[in-house]
Amino acid sequence: MLAAMPPSPSKPRNGGESHIRDRVRDRADACPGALRLHRADDGGLARLRLPTGVLTAHQVAVLAGAAERLGDGRLGVTSRGNLDLRGLPDDCGLALAELLGEAGLLPSAAHERVRNMVVSPLCGLDGRSHGDAQAWARELDALLCARTWTTALSGRFLFAVDDGRGDVAGLGGDVTLLAEPGGCALVRIGGLSWRVAAGDAPSAALAAAEAFLAVAREAGTGAWRVAELPDDRPLEAAVTECLAGAGVATSAASPGAVPVAAPPEPGVVGDRAVSVVAPLGRITAEQFRALAPGPGGEVRVTPWRGFVVAGLPGRAAAKERLAALDRAGFLTRPGSPWLTVSACTGRPGCGKALADVRADARPLDDAAVRGLPVHWSGCDRRCGHPQGDWVDVLATGDGTYGITVRTARRDNDDAQAQR
Ligand code: SF4
Structure with a gap:
């Protein structure tokens, strides 16, 4: 194992008064989930986490049907790439859970609200990825769901999994993975960074989250998110310890600025995908069905209230699909x-x-x-x-x-x- 290097300078966030232990949160978060509905003025609101953002054609059909049968016939896309169903009756919980479970969208009832991730949606589609962020997100999700302690994370705690282009690294993740050329990844939490082997990236992200929980518990402030901790100093030691405990080797990483890249532009991506945006993040079930991929393809929900349809047969088919989605009411042209x-x-x-x-x-x-x-x-x-x-x-x-x-x-x- 490489020696764990002091990752970056750290400082208190409150002008040096890190001894102050005022509680920042007096309760657990009340974020809605797929199983814990929020009662809004227009009925129940269910929020479905999509850790990789990926949906199959069957899952698109199930969600469109659920919106029509149980909700108000529409789906909302959130700024974290999750999907909302609104207008749900009070007694629909069981029916919704069965639908989602059968479609493979609820791998663990206990973890459904902590599977919060944003992932580079163009990963593997346009030749700009330094690492397989989609694979990392799948593995990290499996690790999250396999452990009971992870249910103590708040419904706001966010993992950002960036393929190196810098599109989701700036979205305010509590723990960020950033792919680097040469088979490495940076794991960032607060103002701290460690470099790890690409294959260790999911375990490193989980270790960082575990360290956050330990530090938050010790601080006794009820923090839901890393930015709510008094400072980074306890995190530095805790993450180093958790990384070592997980068998993750680290090397020195300079803090550096978080790279920031623009969201995907609407249009054809590579030769076999298209990117579109939902106006104001709300679409009808019928519009949602228009996104359904062909055999072997997938839809990726983006954190910019958009969708990428991937796995199309070729460039001509991609252009055809883009035109069809334009007619369906999606934003399909850059510059709108x-x-x-x-x-x-x-x-x-x-x-x-x-x-x-x-x-x-x-x-x-x-x-x-x-x-x-x-x-x-x-x-x-x-x-x-x-x-x-x-x-x-x-x-x-x-x-x-x-x-x-x-x-x-x-x-x-x-x-x-x-x-
Ligand atoms: S910001 Fe909008 S959605 Fe949120 S509480 Fe206020 S009115 Fe409601």
């Missing part, structure tokens, strides 16, 4: 101003909403903010807002909206201030 627009649920689905934001949402015609993601919110919780720099369009309650440019630094400062 709607690609940057997202919105929370708003009225009438959310009781906290001050406006019907989905009806109001549109691109902003302002050169000063052009190119930045624009997120419309019905209240100051700003559910589903983008990471990084973005434009905050917030309902005021008097029929107007306030518009502010938010930066990643300011969001981080606000999060710290709220703790």
